[in-house]
Amino acid sequence: MLRIITRARPLLTRSYAGAAAAAVLKKHNVSLNTHTDTQTAAIEQTNIRSNSSEPVIDLAASPVLKHAYMEDKSHGTRPIYLDMQATTPTDPRVLDVMLKFYTGLYGNPHSNTHAYGWETNNEIETARQHVANLISADKKEIIFTSGATESNNTAVKGVARFYKKTKNHIITTRTEHKCVIEAARALINEGFEVTFLEVDANGLIDLQDLQNKITPKTCLVSVMAVNNEIGVMQPLEEIGKICRKNKVFFHTDAAQGLGKIPIDVNKMNIDLLSMSSHKIYGPKGIGALYVRRRPRVRLEPLLSGGGQERGIRSGTLAPPLVAGFGEAARLMAQEREYDNLYIKKLSDKLMNGLLSIANTSLNGSKEHRYPGCVNVSFSYVEGESLLMALRDIALSSGSACTSASLEPSYVLHALGKDDALAHSSIRFGIGRFTSEEEVDYVINAVKERVQYLRELSPLWEMVQEGIDLNSIEWSGH
Amino acid sequence: MLTSTVFKPSVLKGPGMMLARRAYHPRVIEHYTRPRNVGSLDRHSPSVGTGLVGAPACGDVMRLQIQVDDRTGVIENVKFKTFGCGSAIASSSYVTELVKGKRLDEAARIKNTEIAAHLSLPPVKLHCSMLAEDAIKAAIADYRAKRAATVLK
Secondary structure (H helix, E strand, O other): OHHHHHHHHHHHHHHHHHHHHHHHHHHHOOOOOOOOOHHHHHHHHHHHHHHOOOOOOOHHHOHHHHHHHOOOOOOOOOOEEOOOOOOOOOOHHHHHHHHHHHOOOOOOOOOOOOHHHHHHHHHHHHHHHHHHHHOOOOHHHEEEEOOHHHHHHHHHHHHHHHOOOOOOEEEEEOOOOHHHHHHHHHHHHOOOEEEEEOEOOOOOEOHHHHHHHOOOOEEEEEOOOEOOOOOEEOOHHHHHHHHHHOOOEEEEEOOOOOOOOOOOOOOOOOOEEEEEOOOOOOOOOOEEEEEOOOOOOOOOOOOOOOOOHHHOOOOOOOHHHHHHHHHHHHHHHHHHHHHHHHHHHHHHHHHHHHHOOOOEEEOOOOOOEOOOEEEEEEOOOOHHHHHHHOOOEEOEOOOOOOOOOOOOOHHHHHOOOOHHHHOOEEEEEOOOOOOHHHHHHHHHHHHHHHHHHHHOOHHHHHHHOOOOHHHOOOOOO | OOOOOOOOHHHHOHHHHOOOOOOOOHHHHHHHHOOOOEOOOOOOOOOEEEEEEEEHHHOEEEEEEEEEOOOOOEEEEEEEEEEOOHHHHHHHHHHHHHHOOOEHHHHOOOOHHHHHHHHOOOHHHHHHHHHHHHHHHHHHHHHHHHHHHHOOO
């Protein structure tokens, strides 16, 4: 056993550090084992790929896919990153703040008997303040968690379980993120009643419908701020009003909206709000839950333990991650105005470019949306094959959580899109570090590759011949 | 007893480790980037059989057309068009290579397992190879039905 491990170790290290580290060592005389030099890392990856035993693609034979499968050994090939809803690149300023916690500032923030604990705790509280500022909350109302999934679970299950003696009904929507839907489903097994609100063709809920579904037994309404697949913004302020009037707690999953759309927990009567750090250029593995203090929201914690974070989330905090999240939140506030204008500009350009292709449609409301998320259906082209043709662009056909299954998106289903259109949709995410040149490239690439795949598609040919696809009896599988 | 291969050094060797999660087999990518025999044949011609299988709602539609030499029963020409994922396109492209030049009875014996094995399709993509088998069978059936209607023995 031991012998095998000692043999495996050096191999692992070698293939990780590899050529990139060697190049840096040669050039700057410093040894580098990380991938902070992304350019060199890209060259390394390209070389590894081209040295593998894969057959060489004859690029001359497929001119349209040339750029998708081209490997440039001198500059390195990495796809253009347009999957900002899955995660965002870490802002270098965030990393700067985090590093000191891996060297000198190693104290446990909960150690209140010595300076190591105090100094780390100070940093934690600064970060907490930055996060609170982003949603106009008090810093005592911020609970750090491992991410939005934990925040959502804590909020939905925690509130429901705490009030289960008197109330047993919660309301959410059909387009929520998987973690809210699954948490709600778990509550059904515990004997709760759950109402999943329908959405209209634009992806918005009907406020009258919400009002009608609230009963004296309802304890929680959970509606997401910005949808992760289609970018649609729900009317938080109006929902908050209805909930407060009916004395029902209002939880919103704001992972995709934090710092990007205006959120004020007091103005919008939000009682619980889930946040994620890695969607705002912060580190992965950290998030937060806002829990209102007045009127007080009580909830049953998921974890039993030392009672950290107001007893709602026991366990030692990860100071580097918390500080990184705090800095990311501070930067979101600082850059908000610029970022919003910039992303809107690029998004408009991308949307107009993509929708100028024949037989395409935007999914979700055109007006009530966060512009950084553009979800488009390309009729008569299958989404997965389009992603394969767009290998030079990092995209997703929907949520990263569901891309492993072959099911079409349940969000697009909820909007009433038929399966064929749901199979043909791609999500484009624009962020702080996306450049205009990248957007131009993407528009052209998509135009070209959609055309290529339509030439390959029997459906496209039939439509060109004037055959109504609905008149055909498909065999199915 | 402890020497069992928990850690297989060969798996960790060099670049292979990093590429372990690549989604498509190289042969799928090869067929996808350079699909063979794409196009259409005249579906009204009596010597052309057309098979249209799958459904847009399932995300896969395959159309395979064969042109058969009426005297010898040999498939002279074959064209396909596919709406579907990369594996579906590769499966149909590969099946056109397989059937070209074969007699109808030989072509009808092609099994989906043969296609899946050649393209190393993972279990979730096996339906693509089944669709390709269905497509060639449907095309042959269409051709035979046409022949029966036009040239009665």
